[in-house]
Amino acid sequence: MSNKTPFSPNISTIASAIQPFHVMKILAEAKILEASGKEVIHMEIGEPDFASLPCVHQAANEAAEQGLTHYTPTMGLPALREKLADFYGDFYQANVSQNNIMITPGSSTALQLVLTALLNPGDKVMLADPAYPCNRQFVNLLHGELLAIPVSHETQYQLNLDLLKANWQAGIKVVMVASPANPTGTIIEQNELLAMAEFLAEQNAYFIVDEIYQGLVYERPAESILGNVNLPENVIVINSFSKFFGMTGWRLGWCVLPEHLISVMDRLGQNLFLAAPTPSQYGALRVLEQDALQALEARRAIFEQRRNALINAMQQASFTPKLIPQGAFYLYWDVSEYTDNSEQFCADLLQQTGVAITPGRDFGDYQAKQHVRLAYTTDIEKLTLAVQKISGFIHQNADFETVKSNLPGLVGFDIQGII
Amino acid sequence: MSNKTPFSPNISTIASAIQPFHVMKILAEAKILEASGKEVIHMEIGEPDFASLPCVHQAANEAAEQGLTHYTPTMGLPALREKLADFYGDFYQANVSQNNIMITPGSSTALQLVLTALLNPGDKVMLADPAYPCNRQFVNLLHGELLAIPVSHETQYQLNLDLLKANWQAGIKVVMVASPANPTGTIIEQNELLAMAEFLAEQNAYFIVDEIYQGLVYERPAESILGNVNLPENVIVINSFSKFFGMTGWRLGWCVLPEHLISVMDRLGQNLFLAAPTPSQYGALRVLEQDALQALEARRAIFEQRRNALINAMQQASFTPKLIPQGAFYLYWDVSEYTDNSEQFCADLLQQTGVAITPGRDFGDYQAKQHVRLAYTTDIEKLTLAVQKISGFIHQNADFETVKSNLPGLVGFDIQGII
Numbered sequence: 001m002s003n004k005t006p007f008s009p010n011i012s013t014i015a016s017a018i019q020p021f022h023v024m025k026i027l028a029e030a031k032i033l034e035a036s037g038k039e040v041i042h043m044e045i046g047e048p049d050f051a052s053l054p055c056v057h058q059a060a061n062e063a064a065e066q067g068l069t070h071y072t073p074t075m076g077l078p079a080l081r082e083k084l085a086d087f088y089g090d091f092y093q094a095n096v097s098q099n100n101i102m103i104t105p106g107s108s109t110a111l112q113l114v115l116t117a118l119l120n121p122g123d124k125v126m127l128a129d130p131a132y133p134c135n136r137q138f139v140n141l142l143h144g145e146l147l148a149i150p151v152s153h154e155t156q157y158q159l160n161l162d163l164l165k166a167n168w169q170a171g172i173k174v175v176m177v178a179s180p181a182n183p184t185g186t187i188i189e190q191n192e193l194l195a196m197a198e199f200l201a202e203q204n205a206y207f208i209v210d211e212i213y214q215g216l217v218y219e220r221p222a223e224s225i226l227g228n229v230n231l232p233e234n235v236i237v238i239n240s241f242s243k244f245f246g247m248t249g250w251r252l253g254w255c256v257l258p259e260h261l262i263s264v265m266d267r268l269g270q271n272l273f274l275a276a277p278t279p280s281q282y283g284a285l286r287v288l289e290q291d292a293l294q295a296l297e298a299r300r301a302i303f304e305q306r307r308n309a310l311i312n313a314m315q316q317a318s319f320t321p322k323l324i325p326q327g328a329f330y331l332y333w334d335v336s337e338y339t340d341n342s343e344q345f346c347a348d349l350l351q352q353t354g355v356a357i358t359p360g361r362d363f364g365d366y367q368a369k370q371h372v373r374l375a376y377t378t379d380i381e382k383l384t385l386a387v388q389k390i391s392g393f394i395h396q397n398a399d400f401e402t403v404k405s406n407l408p409g410l411v412g413f414d415i416q417g418i419i
Numbered sequence: 420m421s422n423k424t425p426f427s428p429n430i431s432t433i434a435s436a437i438q439p440f441h442v443m444k445i446l447a448e449a450k451i452l453e454a455s456g457k458e459v460i461h462m463e464i465g466e467p468d469f470a471s472l473p474c475v476h477q478a479a480n481e482a483a484e485q486g487l488t489h490y491t492p493t494m495g496l497p498a499l500r501e502k503l504a505d506f507y508g509d510f511y512q513a514n515v516s517q518n519n520i521m522i523t524p525g526s527s528t529a530l531q532l533v534l535t536a537l538l539n540p541g542d543k544v545m546l547a548d549p550a551y552p553c554n555r556q557f558v559n560l561l562h563g564e565l566l567a568i569p570v571s572h573e574t575q576y577q578l579n580l581d582l583l584k585a586n587w588q589a590g591i592k593v594v595m596v597a598s599p600a601n602p603t604g605t606i607i608e609q610n611e612l613l614a615m616a617e618f619l620a621e622q623n624a625y626f627i628v629d630e631i632y633q634g635l636v637y638e639r640p641a642e643s644i645l646g647n648v649n650l651p652e653n654v655i656v657i658n659s660f661s662k663f664f665g666m667t668g669w670r671l672g673w674c675v676l677p678e679h680l681i682s683v684m685d686r687l688g689q690n691l692f693l694a695a696p697t698p699s700q701y702g703a704l705r706v707l708e709q710d711a712l713q714a715l716e717a718r719r720a721i722f723e724q725r726r727n728a729l730i731n732a733m734q735q736a737s738f739t740p741k742l743i744p745q746g747a748f749y750l751y752w753d754v755s756e757y758t759d760n761s762e763q764f765c766a767d768l769l770q771q772t773g774v775a776i777t778p779g780r781d782f783g784d785y786q787a788k789q790h791v792r793l794a795y796t797t798d799i800e801k802l803t804l805a806v807q808k809i810s811g812f813i814h815q816n817a818d819f820e821t822v823k824s825n826l827p828g829l830v831g832f833d834i835q836g837i838i
Contacts, residue, residue: 005620005651009679010592015536018686047490057483060698064476069668071466105524105670108692116560117434121540137690141535143562173429201424232424249488249697251524251670260428267437271556273527277696278668279479 018137023358026346030356041386043374044356046182048303048329052247052283053295059286060250060279069278074269075262076103076254077281083288084254094226100257102265105276107212107240107253112138113268114236115174117261118206119144123173128159130332130363130371132182132210147172150366153322156186157332161195168203175200178210179225180217183363183373184332185325187217193225201232208236212253215244215296217327218304226256233258241284243328244296250280303329306376306383313387329376332360336370338394346372348397353389437556442777445765449775460805462793463775465601467722467748471666471702472714478705479669479698488697493688494681495522495673496700502707503673513645519676521684524695526631526659526672531557532687533655534593536680537625538563542592547578549751549782549790551601551629566591569785572741575605576751580614587622594619597629598644599636602782602792603751604744606636612644620651627655631672634663634715636746637723645675652677660703662747663715669699722748725795725802732806748795751779755789757813765791767816772808 023044030040063069075081081098088094104110111134119125121143127135129148139146149167151157159177175196179188188196193209200207215222226237240253257265269275286292307325314321321333339345343359350356360371376383442463449459482488494500500517507513523529530553538544540562546554548567558565568586570576578596594615598607607615612628619626634641645656659672676684688694705711729750730743740752758764762778769775779790795802 003649005617007620007652007677008623009652009677010537010623010625011680011683012535012537012539012542014539015683015687018683018690020686021689024689051486052483052488054484057480057488057698060483061476061480064471064479065473067470069471069476069666071667105696106693108690112691116431118429118431120431120433121562123431134690141691143540198424201426204427204429206429230422233426233428247488248490249694251692251694251696258426258428261430264430264434264437267439268434270440270443271437271527271553272531272560273670274525275668275670277524277670277699279476279698280696 014141017140019133021133022343022362026350026356026358029347029350033350033354038354040350040354040356041382041389042356042378043376043383043386044358045375045377046330047248047377048243048246048299049377050246050299052250053287053292055286055289055292056247056250056283060283063282064279068282071275072278072281074275075266076101076276077278077285080281080285083285087288088224088226091222092224092227094224096226096256100259100262102255102257102262102269103276103281104253104255104269105273106251107210107238107242108134109273110238110253110255111135111208111210113265113272114208114238114255115139115142115144116268117264118174120173122171124169124171125174125176126159126164126167126172127176128157128181129366130157130183130360130368131176132178133362135176145171148364148366152367153334156323157181157184158186158188159196160188160192161199164196164199172203172205174206174208176208176210178212180213180325180327182213182328183330183358184323185328185330186323187220187326190223190225190228194228194231197225197232197235201234206234206236208238210238212238212240213243213328214239216300216303216329218307220326233260236261241280241287244300245284245287246296246299247280247283247287250277250283252276252280252284303376306380307331309380310374310376310383310387313384317387317391319387319391331374331376333372333374334367334370335372336367340369342369342372349390349393353393355386355389433560436559438552440552441762441781445769445775445777448766448769452769452773457773459769459773459775460801460808461775461797462795462802462805463777464794464796465749466667466796467662467665467718468796468798469665469718471669472706472711474705474708474711475666475669475702479702482701483698487701490694491697491700493694494685495520495695496697496704499700499704502704506707507643507645510641511643511646513643514648515645515675519678519681521674521676521681521688522695522700523672523674523688524692525670526629526657526661527553528692529657529672529674530554530627530629532684532691533627533657533674534558534561534563535687536683537593539592541590543588543590544593544595545578545583545586545591546595547576547600548785549576549602549779549787550595551597552781554595564590567783567785571786572753575742576600576603577605577607578615579607579611580618583615583618591622591624593625593627595627595629597631599632599744599746601632601747602749602777603742604747604749605742606639606745609642609644609647613647613650616644616651616654620653625653625655627657629657631657631659632662632747633658635719635722635748637726639745652679655680660699660706663719664703664706665715665718666699666702666706669696669702671695671699671703722795725799726750728799729793729795729802729806732803736806736810738806738810750793750795752791752793753786753789754791759788761788761791768809768812772812774805774808
């Protein structure tokens with residue numbers, strides 16, 4: 001018998017309410033299937049299948065061999081901040097000073113710090129539904145108030161100036177967008193972003209632009225809101241070495257701050273995380289070199305081929321996604337023809353076919369039960385096979401046999417561009 | 420002229436109030452001095468001067484060469500959690516399950532997550548003054564209420580059961596201690612820790628025990644509160660690979676959680692940081708091997724020699740620290756004989772002698788102006804020279820010429836043990 005002093009758990013209200021990623025349940029079930037010998041096609045994972053480039057760990061290792069394993073300054077390795085400033089100049093014709101760049105341990109930390117720097121309890125934060133799930137949690141943890149604006153394929157699942165104006169109300173301190181976005185892969189055009197930034201500055205609200213998938217765009221040049229001249233001082237850009245740069249496990253991101261936020265972000269960083277990982281920062285310094293960027297461009301092209309192959313396979317199977325992703329590596333697919341419960345749909349699909357995809361519920365509430373996210377982070381052969389399996393699954397399940405007529409056609413996608 | 424839409428900065432109240440580390444000012448001034456050609460002895464830095472062991476970056480690099488650069492699970496690499504559980508068994512006779520161990524990107528994140536999991540706005544957190552400065556900020560950010568209990572050399576600058584009882588009041592949700600502590604290097608004995616844990620469980624309060632400096636102890640065995648059997652379910656242990664393990668720049672820590680906090684911490688981690696750095700986790704796996712631990716023990720012995728040399732030099736100079744640090748690499752020194760403004764004392768000392776130390780203000784309010792922290796994170800020759808310089812500085816400044824008689828003697832220190 002235990003002689004422990006009894007104790008009643010007493011978790012905070014906010015932490016108790018935090019939702020897990022529902023995709024984790026899919027992942028766990030997929031692992032059980034794999035352990036039983038069944039093959040699983042992983043289209044649920046928001047991570048490139050490529051490992052980081054060899055030059056990354058070589059550079060990290062060389063730095064460590066020279067004894068460079070101590071803390072860096074909280075704002076980041078000066079050489080890396082300088083190199084990123086150059087990167088903005090070279091690739092986006094953006095005039096960014098290294099002083100305004102803060103290196104963070106992943107973009108999650110950047111998002112958390114920025115919202116901490118801005119939000120008082122009760123301040124309202126407007127974002128799109130669907131969107132990256134963690135943003136909602138950051139706002140909840142800071143006792144902010146969420147204004148999740150339902151968006152559909154009609155606005156490319158994005159906020160725009162009209163939606164800002166139509167939904168504007170007192171107390172909105174921050175608007176958050178992502179371009180390209182997770183889970184939809186859609187982009188907000190530069191003129192629209194600038195118009196939104198200016199409207200928000202007039203309202204004295206901040207504009208957080210998540211460019212985490214920057215660089216992973218197809219049939220168009222990569223862009224940054226920072227390429228605009230005369231950007232008002234309310235714009236904060238979040239970015240990451242995880243996606244285009246393929247350095248997920250190295251946990252490194254950055255943000256670009258207006259002048260008045262530098263000092264407060266430095267102080268928050270000193271207290272909340274001290275410094276980003278040093279080996280990762282030396283690795284990132286290397287990944288911004290020309291030869292590495294070329295290797296990453298080749299990987300981008302592979303993602304584009306996969307996207308095209310996925311869309312092509314879906315069309316072959318008479319599926320009609322309403323929108324073609326312009327970037328990232330996701331397709332957000334309206335499956336309302338086949339189910340009114342996309343979570344059950346994903347669970348059944350996995351059990352019956354071994355294809356793992358993510359239910360819409362992870363990204364919000366609006367039409368979440370009608371959507372699923374397909375990640376094209378695996379090779380073309382598997383993607384094609386997966387679509388065939390999904391097709392077979394749908395045809396075998398009688399309750400999905402609904403009439404598929406008069407469906408809206410593809411939007412924003414040049415059909416000739418698909419192999 | 421700029422055509423920017425005007426914007427008025429609007430930072431959150433809590434972020435505005437966050438203090439920088441005042442030692443940063445000392446560090447910045449030290450760098451200016453160094454740039455002007457003056458030699459600086461750095462005793463302000465809370466970081467081992469040693470780089471991480473070569474086996475750490477070798478192991479990280481080998482893992483990366485095998486393509487192991489993706490995200491790990493949020494709770495951490497299973498092999499590392501298992502190895503840490505073994506470590507607790509081998510070194511502390513502690514029965515810790517790997518399921519209760521969560522790997523975090525530095526112990527800062529562990530502390531932040533744990534407090535997020537526990538605190539509702541208005542919940543009270545009791546801690547010692549002086550203490551590690553970030554803890555106060557974490558509580559402020561969560562809108563908790565701080566109960567900073569003044570502690571002096573009479574209780575080894577630590578909370579104890581008597582102080583808990585004497586200062587108890589309704590609404591205390593958490594008590595935080597560190598053993599060994601920063602900035603004092605003092606330890607809370609095991610029987611005291613257990614008694615505190617049991618008292619707190621009776622009050623239905625949590626007990627966060629920071630063991631970040633665990634292993635860096637002198638003339639006594641390293642211990643963990645987890646070595647106690649029948650520990651109540653209110654105890655949370657925070658630890659780090661930064662100090663004893665010397666992996667500062669790799670940003671890796673962990674916490675040991677009671678069963679009922681595992682799920683909520685996993686969910687918080689999924690949202691707030693995703694996963695700790697993968698290369699760092701492979702490095703940490705290697706640093707827990709026997710040969711690496713032996714190399715770290717040799718480094719511990721060097722810190723012990725430095726401590727002894729520092730104390731010895733201070734006694735030679737007729738300084739009488741009231742307390743000898745039992746662990747970590749800090750001496751918290753009462754300089755009230757020489758100044759009533761330790762911040763000015765540190766600034767003047769640096770300018771006149773090139774010796775950089777940290778003012779008490781970074782660690783709290785109580786007698787902060789009477790204390791400075793000396794870090795023995797540099798070699799013995801420099802430490803000895805620094806004390807001579809401090810002595811010269813004090814004798815040259817007339818206003819410090821006060822009578823030094825009837826001072827309390829050394830506490831808890833075997834004078835014979837000093838070389």
